[in-house]
Amino acid sequence: MSTTFKQILWGYELTYPDSWSHQTVQDADAFTETLDPLTSDLGADSAHLLVRGEWNWQRQPIKPLWNRHIGMLAGMMGAKEIGSAPWKLGDALGLEAEIVLPKKDNRRLWTGILMHDFRVLHLMVTHPKEVREAFEPLATKVVASLRFLFRIHGIRVSRHGIPLPPEYEAVDPRTIMNDIPDPENWRAYSGKAGIGALQAFYLREIPFHNWDTEEYVPFPGSSELGFARLQLRRGETKILLGLMPYDESGTLSSSSPANVVFKIA
Numbered sequence: 001m002s003t004t005f006k007q008i009l010w011g012y013e014l015t016y017p018d019s020w021s022h023q024t025v026q027d028a029d030a031f032t033e034t035l036d037p038l039t040s041d042l043g044a045d046s047a048h049l050l051v052r053g054e055w056n057w058q059r060q061p062i063k064p065l066w067n068r069h070i071g072m073l074a075g076m077m078g079a080k081e082i083g084s085a086p087w088k089l090g091d092a093l094g095l096e097a098e099i100v101l102p103k104k105d106n107r108r109l110w111t112g113i114l115m116h117d118f119r120v121l122h123l124m125v126t127h128p129k130e131v132r133e134a135f136e137p138l139a140t141k142v143v144a145s146l147r148f149l150f151r152i153h154g155i156r157v158s159r160h161g162i163p164l165p166p167e168y169e170a171v172d173p174r175t176i177m178n179d180i181p182d183p184e185n186w187r188a189y190s191g192k193a194g195i196g197a198l199q200a201f202y203l204r205e206i207p208f209h210n211w212d213t214e215e216y217v218p219f220p221g222s223s224e225l226g227f228a229r230l231q232l233r234r235g236e237t238k239i240l241l242g243l244m245p246y247d248e249s250g251t252l253s254s255s256s257p258a259n260v261v262f263k264i265a
Helices: 060-077 129-144 195-209
Strands: 004-006 010-015 021-027 027-031 046-057 080-089 092-100 107-116 119-128 169-171 186-191 213-216 228-234 237-245 259-265
Touching: 004 027, 010 021, 010 046, 021 092, 021 169, 027 060, 060 092, 060 107, 060 169, 080 107, 107 129, 119 129, 195 213, 195 228, 195 259
Parallel strands: none
Antiparallel strands: 004 010, 021 027, 027 046, 046 119, 080 092, 092 107, 107 119, 169 186, 186 259, 213 228, 228 237, 237 259
């Protein structure tokens, strides 16, 4: 038996065995070979698949993204690349590689990235070498099941017809923007999804809810705006939608959590 996991923000799904469990680990989704998420461990003795999304609004070529991905792994794990190969999964293109870890490390590590329009997925499979024969075929099957979705049905919408991300709740817009002169024309929703994931969500879903995007200002980007902005129109109705990043550390990036605010014109 198997379970289908659907990542609503990044717009992909995959199928994993019922004997595995799913966890959210910071800005990534982890799939591990245990039934009990309370005992799941992503340490050196675990066997798992990790999937992390990245918003590539500039449509950077795959090779620089791959080099950065490999560089991060090398820095974290002391890993060495033994050569990458082209990778194609459905209509997504990418690169993959088996990674050589230090001899004292008992793990096997495989990694890959896939690009689909503005979306990039970083994947990593790691497991102790002694479980390779049992784990690798399962992990390979899970990775092969991954597919990008063009839209997701059943998404909540506001009463004005704006798609709402999962686990976002309505709040007073003045708790997010304290300089609003006409709060009655604004709506706000608070949550913890990364601003990159929210941009992937809205750029994918907005057209299916009959909105036209007249302007899109990405974050991070060349603008000094400090947040992502979409100007939307449906008939005579105009919406100015902002994705407002926040971070207690004070350093904002594409993975920073963000709230959703919009003004009805």
